Amino acid sequence: ADALRRGASQVLLANWTGASTVPSRTLYPHQWSWDSAFVAVGLRHLSAHRAQRELESLLAAQWADGRIPHIVFSPAVPEDAYFPSPSFWRSSQAGQVSGAPAAPETSGIVQPPVHALAAWLVHRADPEESRRRGFLDRVHPRLTAWHDYLLTRRDLGGGGLAAAVHPWEPGTDNSPCWDRALARVEPALPGTFRRADLDHGRSADRPTDLDYGRYVRLAADYREAGYDDRATRHAFAVEDPCFNALLIVSERALAAMARVLGRDDTPHTARADALTRHLVTRLWDADAGLFRVRDLHTDTLVDEGAVTGLVPLVVPHLPAEVVRSLRDTLTGPRFRAPATRLVPSYDLTGPAFDAHRYWRGPAWFNTAWLIHRGLRVHGLDTDAARLRRGFLAEAGHSGFAEYVDPVTGTPRGARHFSWTASLTLDLLN
Numbered sequence: 167a168d169a170l171r172r173g174a175s176q177v178l179l180a181n182w183t184g185a186s187t188v189p190s191r192t193l194y195p196h197q198w199s200w201d202s203a204f205v206a207v208g209l210r211h212l213s214a215h216r217a218q219r220e221l222e223s224l225l226a227a228q229w230a231d232g233r234i235p236h237i238v239f240s241p242a243v244p245e246d247a248y249f250p251s252p253s254f255w256r257s258s259q260a261g262q263v264s265g266a267p268a269a270p271e272t273s274g275i276v277q278p279p280v281h282a283l284a285a286w287l288v289h290r291a292d293p294e295e296s297r298r299r300g301f302l303d304r305v306h307p308r309l310t311a312w313h314d315y316l317l318t319r320r321d322l323g324g325g326g327l328a329a330a331v332h333p334w335e336p337g338t339d340n341s342p343c344w345d346r347a348l349a350r351v352e353p354a355l356p357g358t359f360r361r362a363d364l365d366h367g368r369s370a371d372r373p374t375d376l377d378y379g380r381y382v383r384l385a386a387d388y389r390e391a392g393y394d395d396r397a398t399r400h401a402f403a404v405e406d407p408c409f410n411a412l413l414i415v416s417e418r419a420l421a422a423m424a425r426v427l428g429r430d431d432t433p434h435t436a437r438a439d440a441l442t443r444h445l446v447t448r449l450w451d452a453d454a455g456l457f458r459v460r461d462l463h464t465d466t467l468v469d470e471g472a473v474t475g476l477v478p479l480v481v482p483h484l485p486a487e488v489v490r491s492l493r494d495t496l497t498g499p500r501f502r503a504p505a506t507r508l509v510p511s512y513d514l515t516g517p518a519f520d521a522h523r524y525w526r527g528p529a530w531f532n533t534a535w536l537i538h539r540g541l542r543v544h545g546l547d548t549d550a551a552r553l554r555r556g557f558l559a560e561a562g563h564s565g566f567a568e569y570v571d572p573v574t575g576t577p578r579g580a581r582h583f584s585w586t587a588s589l590t591l592d593l594l595n
């Protein structure tokens with residue numbers, strides 16, 4: 167455990183840039199939104215002060231409409247190190263309608279709202295330091311504005327959940343859950359952009375060129391509409407169970423912060439309760455034993471099983487039969503990877519399963535951490551302990567890989583990946 171702790175700490179120290187942490191020095195050389203939140207969760211065990219700064223630097227790039235951009239670009243990194251770069255997003259110009267800051271440059275889309283949960287955990291790691299710096303006082307209003315954005319501008323389905331308008335938003339870029347919705351999107355022509363990810367990652371581990379053509383088209387259309395959700399004709403719009411589960415857990419974290427700050431917590435608890443009802447009503451599939459994605463163009467549930475459908479286990483106050491059924495799915499043939507004890511990103515028996523390719527099969531550490539937390543929330547401690555053992559073993563022997571083959575444990579994607587290291591530290595504490 168000591169060697170693992172040392173290794174994880176070294177990754178976080180090496181990926182710290184002075185005000186925030188890059189997910190990977192090679193593949194992702196800027197600041198990413200949900201990565202930063204997961205990083206703060208582990209960083210708090212090394213330095214609560216630094217973990218606060220991690221979140222503060224992200225929140226400093228918040229737009230006037232409340233959105234937290236999925237990437238905050240570092241001006242020190244060469245333009246061609248990552249695609250799409252600032253000159254693609256053009257946030258400081260194209261985002262003026264929606265209130266993008268003049269600096270720093272950011273992307274115009276978002277990622278799952280795990281930030282308030284992270285901020286609450288960071289506060290709890292050192293309440294004294296948090297009070298001294300007025301941490302909660304400063305972040306609580308910003309995080310509330312972030313949730314306001316998601317629940318007003320992004321309730322595209324009108325059912326009380328937040329929609330994602332790009333496959334990068336739920337964070338599971340090439341999940342088979344998006345295949346049908348993406349098939350409706352006309353891809354940008356291959357010669358009109360140059361991928362940088364293939365300079366660092368093996369192409370069999372990454373999304374395809376056709377995927378990228380569609381990612382580019384969707385982002386460019388949003389940009390051309392000024393990143394204005396009311397003006398954009400969103401060709402892709404989905405309700406994702408993981409995204410909305412994190413919104414619920416984060417809303418409960420805002421309630422806890424409000425109580426510490428001596429403010430009224432009832433708007434937050436009311437919002438979390440309503441979201442929990444909507445999540446179950448709109449996305450629970452009792453026959454499948456997991457939560458599904460809702461495609462807002464057809465208003466139907468997508469018939470694919472992904473780990474994002476199990477992550478809502480992290481939500482407290484779920485109906486007992488939902489918890490029971492999620493646990494059965496997690497330990498059944500579709501998601502139980504006996505050798506690694508990790509959770510694959512996609513149904514092991516599903517038609518699109520691919521053990522190597524990003525979110526189409528590989529096991530990721532952030533989803534395992536969330537499911538571990540969910541198992542604990544619902545008192546399923548034996549299952550939680552099993553998952554924790556698998557997590558720590560695979561994190562260590564993979565060199566803190568971005569993801570691993572769920573069956574063999576072979577490392578895939580980037581190594582020395584920040585959230586893998588950070589969440590390792592958290593599980594060791």
Ligand code: DGY
Pocket residue numbers: 236249334339363
């Ligand atoms: C990438 O670049 O692969 C990210 O997943 C998009 O944010």
